[in-house]
Amino acid sequence: MKRVKLSHHNKFFLSLVPFWAKVILFCQNCMRLASSPVFRRQRFLIRSLGGSIDYHTNCSSGKMQSVEVDAERVIREITPVLDRSRHKGQAGNIAVIGGCREYTGAPYFAAISALKIGADLSHVFCTKDAAPVIKSYSSELIVHPVLEESYSVREEDKKNISSKVLAEVGKWLERFDCLVIGPGLGRDPFLLDCVSEIIRHARKSNIPIVIDGDGLFLVTNHLELVSGYALAVLTPNVNEYKRLVQKVLSSEVNNEDPVEQVLTLSKQIGGVTILRKGKSDLISDGDTVKSVSIYGSPRRCGGQGDILSGSVAVFLSWARQHIEAAGPDSYLSSKNPAVLGSIAGSAMMRKAASLAFSNKKRSTVTGDIIECLGKSLEDICPAGSCSL
Numbered sequence: 411m412k413r414v415k416l417s418h419h420n421k422f423f424l425s426l427v428p429f430w431a432k433v434i435l436f437c438q439n440c441m442r443l444a445s446s447p448v449f450r451r452q453r454f455l456i457r458s459l460g461g462s463i464d465y466h467t468n469c470s471s472g473k474m475q476s477v478e479v480d481a482e483r484v485i486r487e488i489t490p491v492l493d494r495s496r497h498k499g500q501a502g503n504i505a506v507i508g509g510c511r512e513y514t515g516a517p518y519f520a521a522i523s524a525l526k527i528g529a530d531l532s533h534v535f536c537t538k539d540a541a542p543v544i545k546s547y548s549s550e551l552i553v554h555p556v557l558e559e560s561y562s563v564r565e566e567d568k569k570n571i572s573s574k575v576l577a578e579v580g581k582w583l584e585r586f587d588c589l590v591i592g593p594g595l596g597r598d599p600f601l602l603d604c605v606s607e608i609i610r611h612a613r614k615s616n617i618p619i620v621i622d623g624d625g626l627f628l629v630t631n632h633l634e635l636v637s638g639y640a641l642a643v644l645t646p647n648v649n650e651y652k653r654l655v656q657k658v659l660s661s662e663v664n665n666e667d668p669v670e671q672v673l674t675l676s677k678q679i680g681g682v683t684i685l686r687k688g689k690s691d692l693i694s695d696g697d698t699v700k701s702v703s704i705y706g707s708p709r710r711c712g713g714q715g716d717i718l719s720g721s722v723a724v725f726l727s728w729a730r731q732h733i734e735a736a737g738p739d740s741y742l743s744s745k746n747p748a749v750l751g752s753i754a755g756s757a758m759m760r761k762a763a764s765l766a767f768s769n770k771k772r773s774t775v776t777g778d779i780i781e782c783l784g785k786s787l788e789d790i791c792p793a794g795s796c797s798l
């Protein structure tokens with residue numbers, strides 16, 4: 411806080427005013443200042459630069475009010491303690507549905523990020539062409555070459571192949587704590603039809619789903635796949651958000667009142683959680699809007715959204731475990747694991763990006779950021795501690 415220097419002239423007058431009058435004057439000044447729009451804007455700016463802001467819609471005035479939300483605290487609260495009593499799988503089993511002829515990096519980025527943050531197992535379900543490539547990136551990932559694109563399927567075989575794909579994926583689905591659908595999925599119609607069935611199956615089994623990349627292309631054109639599913643998180647970038655707003659709200663992106671728009675958009679899609687990526691990440695489940703503005707880097711290399719999707723998947727599954735373990739009487743029982751996971755995933759991604767950029771500056775690429783995930787989480791939540 412800047413110290414104000416008083417002139418001798420002012421000091422003399424101030425010495426004449428009795429102490430009690432000074433207290434009243436000071437309080438009146440604070441009251442006047444606090445009600446001024448300048449002060450409110452300054453407070454908002456300081457908070458949004460300093461951390462996450464939670465917006466609640468105030469029933470009487472209908473105006474957005476902001477309440478401070480601490481993203482680091484959310485991470486410390488939901489990150490499980492690493493202790494010897496746990497067995498493989500308990501820290502999370504994540505599956506990425508994505509990877510085709512064109513894209514093999516995105517599913518790898520999402521899947522390895524989940525592992526590096528702390529999931530025990532990370533699977534990738536991709537096309538036969540993509541599988542050997544993704545397997546070559548890392549032996550840590552369990553890669554299933556089960557998806558098919560139109561070019562490799564005869565028209566008359568489509569029905570049969572589709573059932574085989576769904577049976578292959580269905581065998582595994584119940585074991586996963588969260589799916590990430592879309593990184594590097596591409597837009598092949600036959601492949602997307604199969605993925606639609608996978609989404610339906612996951613919903614029936616109450617498995618959380620993070621929808622990113624071309625998965626957003628799919629659900630933007632088939633909103634019924636996710637509409638009303640509270641365990642769905644959509645993570646649109648600037649293009650994908652624009653397409654979603656146009657489709658759902660039949661309007662253009664409103665940067666004058668982004669908070670109101672993301673809240674309305676989420677409500678309109680039946681309470682899915684939307685993580686609108688940007689300079690500040692805006693997160694809404696149709697009830698509240700939170701913003702994560704901490705850390706981050708000016709580098710906009712491709713693949714950072716894939717890291718985010720894998721990160722949200724792990725934290726969402728941890729938040730869900732944490733809420734379930736706290737029991738129905740805990741204050742946590744009213745918390746939305748999809749929102750908590752989105753806040754934590756967003757802050758994690760931005761912290762790692764910031765750390766990577768401080769090391770590599772303009773040459774920062776997604777691989778550098780992935781290598782910073784472990785240190786970033788350790789800085790916030792040391793391995794021997796956490797769950798606050």
Ligand SMILES: NC(=O)C1=CN([C@@H]2O[C@H](COP(=O)(O)OP(=O)(O)OC[C@H]3O[C@@H](n4cnc5c(N)ncnc54)[C@H](O)[C@@H]3O)[C@@H](O)[C@H]2O)[C@@H](O)CC1
Pocket residue numbers: 512513514515516517592593594595596597622623624625647649650712713715716
């Ligand atoms: N190294 C990689 O393998 C990466 C792959 N990525 C994947 O690339 C795909 C596209 O991601 P973007 O961020 O570019 O998505 P955007 O929606 O931002 O696409 C950018 C532009 O390309 C067009 N476009 C994208 N995919 C298309 C397709 N299959 N057919 C026709 N037009 C297409 C979009 O309409 C848009 O105009 C996603 O599946 C994403 O996950 C990205 O995540 C970046 C890294």
Ligand SMILES: Nc1ncnc2c1ncn2[C@@H]1O[C@H](COP(=O)(O)OP(=O)(O)OP(=O)(O)O)[C@@H](O)[C@H]1O
Pocket residue numbers: 623646647648687688689690691706707708710711712713714715716717718756759760
């Ligand atoms: N202007 C920005 N300043 C700081 N961070 C940003 C900015 N824009 C995006 N981000 C952060 O970068 C991450 C990726 O956002 P981005 O919009 O690049 O996703 P994307 O286009 O889907 O990425 P991908 O190339 O993986 O598909 C998000 O976590 C977001 O918080």
Ligand SMILES: [Mg+2]
Pocket residue numbers: 622623647715716
């Ligand atoms: Mg993306």
